[in-house]
Amino acid sequence: MHQFPVLLSLIAVSVLLMVTPVIGYRPWPHLKPNSSDLTLGSSKKFEGSSEFVQMRYHMGPVLTANITVHIVWYGRWQKSQKKIIREFINSISAVDAKRPSVAGWWKTVQLYTDQTGANISHTVHLGEEKNDRFYSHGKKLTRLSIQSVIKSAVTASTKPLPINPRSGLFLLLTSDDVYVQDFCGQVCGFHYFTFPSIVGYTLPYAWVGNSAKLCPGVCAYPFAVPKYMTGFKPLNVIGHEIAELATNPLVNAWYAGQDPVAPVEIADLCEGIYGTGGGGSYTGQLLNDKDGATFNMNGIGRRYLVQWVWNHILNYCTGPNALDQ
């Protein structure tokens, strides 16, 4: 009974990707109004567990070589904001951070493999960065003009971002005064790949918007965020997108559901779950530092609050701060 839908999805993905590039216009709706239906398990212990979730591999590639994340800073970014984000990326492979750590969180992502059994890479490096300070494509971007922003970054006459489709990811971060099509209402970030007709290459990329001004609270967390945590906001979605890019870079590898146009990916299933007991509107057990700020994992220099991801072996959401680990 399970074989047939897998085959169907596989054929559907291949055919859709080859025949109708139009599906490339579709973002992945990470803030699905009803996605909590999927994450509400009957058991409080197994966060997000559900007999209905069938996370499946659809034969596409995953990022098994050392991953390099190249950043495009679009618009005006403060040095301090950039530092927090760089440090988060550098924390992913930092094995010596205090537990529970960001590297421990990435371990769940590493459980995913490709057809040959090769795991997602342990190593994530921060690559090159490009500043697009003067809003080269304006303050309102569409899903297509986002690809033009990436094209400008990889074809710039000075210090273009390097192209390496095997291990390079592009992370486009838009500042808080930039509106991207459907931002806030339907999406807070999405990942996809560029079209050779626009960019010249098929490159996995993710866009994450800074929601601080346009829709704080909608796109950062599903609950009110105290002021002192402002710096943490974008990280939640960035962790979400990087984990999904690694497991599903060309949108034909790891996702649940039968619809490749609206796949449910490994971080979607765990939206709003940050600790043991999480689900529904409860984040789960978190930690507090001495200033009262809430976090659930340690990076190399600071603490972060990052959403858990789906563990396809245990069939529930897991994270480094799980109480039963």
Ligand SMILES: *[C@@H]1O[C@H](CO)[C@@H](O)[C@H](O)[C@H]1NC(C)=O
């Ligand atoms: C979400 O669920 C509610 C209640 O079950 C339903 O009325 C609503 O139409 C659903 N929304 C979407 C977008 O599916």
Ligand SMILES: *[C@@H]1O[C@H](CO)[C@@H](O)[C@H](O)[C@H]1NC(C)=O
């Ligand atoms: C991958 O990263 C590891 C750890 O940083 C390094 O030892 C190794 O040489 C890298 N491999 C390649 C092919 O770059």
Ligand SMILES: *[C@@H]1O[C@H](CO)[C@@H](O)[C@H](O)[C@H]1NC(C)=O
């Ligand atoms: C690689 O993936 C397999 C299957 O999910 C898992 O059992 C194994 O522990 C993973 N290895 C690493 C290094 O994560």
